[in-house]
Amino acid sequence: MAKAMLEMDDIPPQLTNKVKQSLKFKTGKFxxxxxxxxxxxxxxxxxxxxxxxxxxxxKVRTYIKYDTEQEMIEIxxxxxxxxxxxxxxxxxxEVKSKGGQxxxxxxxxxxxx
Numbered sequence: 001m002a003k004a005m006l007e008m009d010d011i012p013p014q015l016t017n018k019v020k021q022s023l024k025f026k027t028g029k030f031x032x033x034x035x036x037x038x039x040x041x042x043x044x045x046x047x048x049x050x051x052x053x054x055x056x057x058x059k060v061r062t063y064i065k066y067d068t069e070q071e072m073i074e075i076x077x078x079x080x081x082x083x084x085x086x087x088x089x090x091x092x093x094e095v096k097s098k099g100g101q102x103x104x105x106x107x108x109x110x111x112x113x
Contacts, residue, residue, distance in 0.1 A: 021099065025027065028080030029076070029079075035072045035073075036071045036097075038098075038101070039097060039098045040098065041097065042052075045066040047059075050075060050091045052087055060077050062077050076088070082113070084112065085113070086110060087111050091107040092106050
């Protein structure tokens, strides 16, 4: 089996069976894909409500795209991630469904290249 290209740390227990890694090659600019099971309010999907930050809490410049047909968000870094540095993918409770429902608590995944 191939070595994992991304080290996932501190995955909340309720998400362990939902976080999957599917990397074919290592570029340092992989795209996060986050799928929701209900339609989201597109106005709540932005760089302030979901983001990637370094361990020192510096936000990484990203491009965020919401596919309303698949209910999937793509978060793509504009610059390559730095190897051996901790990063955090954060989804805040400000991301809301079309009906105004939000996550019960923020989600944060720690990762490193």
